[in-house]
Amino acid sequence: MKIEQLFNVKGRAVIVTGGASGIGLGYAEVLAANGARVTLLDIDEHRIEAEVNRLRAAGMEVNGRVADVTDHTGLDRAINQAVSDYGRLDVMFANAGIDPGPGYVGAWVGDERPRLTEGAIESYTDNRWNRVIDVNLNGIFATARAAARHMRPQGSGRIVITTSAASQRVEPAIGAAYMAAKAGAAHFMRSLALELAFYQITVNAVAPGMFVTNIGGGHSKDPAVQRALASVIPLHRVGFPKDIGGLALLLASDAGSYITGQEIVIDGGLCLGRVD
Ligand SMILES: NC(=O)c1ccc[n+]([C@@H]2O[C@H](COP(=O)([O-])OP(=O)(O)OC[C@H]3O[C@@H](n4cnc5c(N)ncnc54)[C@H](O)[C@@H]3O)[C@@H](O)[C@H]2O)c1
Numbered sequence: 553m554k555i556e557q558l559f560n561v562k563g564r565a566v567i568v569t570g571g572a573s574g575i576g577l578g579y580a581e582v583l584a585a586n587g588a589r590v591t592l593l594d595i596d597e598h599r600i601e602a603e604v605n606r607l608r609a610a611g612m613e614v615n616g617r618v619a620d621v622t623d624h625t626g627l628d629r630a631i632n633q634a635v636s637d638y639g640r641l642d643v644m645f646a647n648a649g650i651d652p653g654p655g656y657v658g659a660w661v662g663d664e665r666p667r668l669t670e671g672a673i674e675s676y677t678d679n680r681w682n683r684v685i686d687v688n689l690n691g692i693f694a695t696a697r698a699a700a701r702h703m704r705p706q707g708s709g710r711i712v713i714t715t716s717a718a719s720q721r722v723e724p725a726i727g728a729a730y731m732a733a734k735a736g737a738a739h740f741m742r743s744l745a746l747e748l749a750f751y752q753i754t755v756n757a758v759a760p761g762m763f764v765t766n767i768g769g770g771h772s773k774d775p776a777v778q779r780a781l782a783s784v785i786p787l788h789r790v791g792f793p794k795d796i797g798g799l800a801l802l803l804a805s806d807a808g809s810y811i812t813g814q815e816i817v818i819d820g821g822l823c824l825g826r827v828d
Contacts, residue, residue, distance in 0.1 A: 559805045562587030565638035566804065567631060569621055569695050570648030572599035574765025575714060575758075578793030579645045579800040584612035586801065591615045591634035594648070621648045621691030631698040640706060643804045644699035646692045647714040651768030652684040652727030660725045661780045671727055681729045688733035689740075696744055700753065709753040712803050713741045717761045717819045734759075738815050745813035754812035756803055761819025763791040786821030 566583050570576035571592030584590040584607055592614065594600050600616035607614040615637055619630035635641045654671040669675055696711050703709030718726065719734035738757055745755035762781045764772045771777060778790045799818055802808045817823055 558807045559586075559801050561643075561801060561805050564588040564642040564804060565635070565640045566590045566643040566645070567593055567634050567641065567699075568645040568647055569593045569619075569691070570714075571645070572596050572603050572616070574767060575760060575763055575793055575796055576645060576647040577603060578796040579647065579712075580614070581607065581612075581793075582797035582800050583643070583804055584614050585610075587613075588643075588804070589613045589615075589638045591617055591637065593617045593619050593630055593634065595620045621695060622686045624694040627691075627694055628698050631695075631702070635702050641699060641702040641709060643710040643712065644695065644703075645712045645714070645800075646695035646699070647712075648691055648695075649688045649714060649716075649767070650684065652688075652730040652733075653680060655724050655726045655728065657724040660723075660777075661784050665724070673728065676728060680727065684727065684729035685733050685736075688730065689736045692737045693740060696740075696755070700744075700748060703753045704748070704751050707752050709748075709751075710804055710808070711741075711744065711748075711753065711755040712800075713737055713755070713757040715741070715757040715759045715815055717759055717817060717823050719757075719759055719815065720817065721823050741815065742813050749812055754803075754808070756808075756811060756813070757815040758796065758799055758803070759815050759817045759819070760796070761785065761791060761817070761822040763793065763795070765793065784822070784826055785819070786824055786827060789820065791818065791820060 566588045568576045568580045571580045572594035580590045597618050604616040617630040619627045656671040657665040658668045659665045715738045716734040719738040741757045782789050
């Protein structure tokens, strides 16, 4: 089969939560650039407007909808509207997520990694814990549930959950709730993949390593931070949203139709360990 056919996403109706920035925008942009009809669903109204205008100006078929993944009634409503805009739902990227704040050490890399009391388990507040679980785990559940309600009657669909390298490997510089939420989302993905396979719906996860986005106030945009992170990544560079494009096309197109229940790590080798 020709590559144009195998990876064809033309006309596919796609929703991306957290689609107005970073990795979600990376998914949205590569799909829309290849003819998919994409809804950016995000809590940030201004970013949605800016990105929808930018992508439409480049000739792409893109809509925006404001929704908070922690408000499940509002989320269902926004997803229903997005589905009625395009008449179906082929691919759902359950991607929206937040940074959990500091972990129990104060630096990502280096020999000096001082312990922080703020991120230590004894002082980890209920508020911090619950907020991260609410967005990064409960939000994924509610998004996937809404997708399944539309996909099951169609007898087709793709659900792609953004987890993290943190679901497989503990990162002490980011808070413990993030580890729990991402590992929970990864195993939820497997449970859902088994449940929905009968209906020809695949469910997979993308687990990014260190990507430059707006998460946590965009701290990874600092070149010094990027250099430090690159030093512990075997490919010796951080990831950018455009690096996610190939995987997005694979999982959204016929090329990925027999892949389900998998968490695909995309991290420049970070999870392998360190050699030089
Ligand atoms: N950047 C990384 O290095 C990295 C690594 C591993 C995993 N991830 C995961 O990738 C996903 C995307 O993060 P990113 O790095 O692109 O960050 P980002 O901040 O650039 O984008 C996240 C988007 O989600 C939106 N969002 C946040 N809370 C929301 C809510 N309650 N409802 C709806 N939208 C909401 C934000 O407005 C933003 O547009 C997250 O799940 C994150 O945990 C990121």
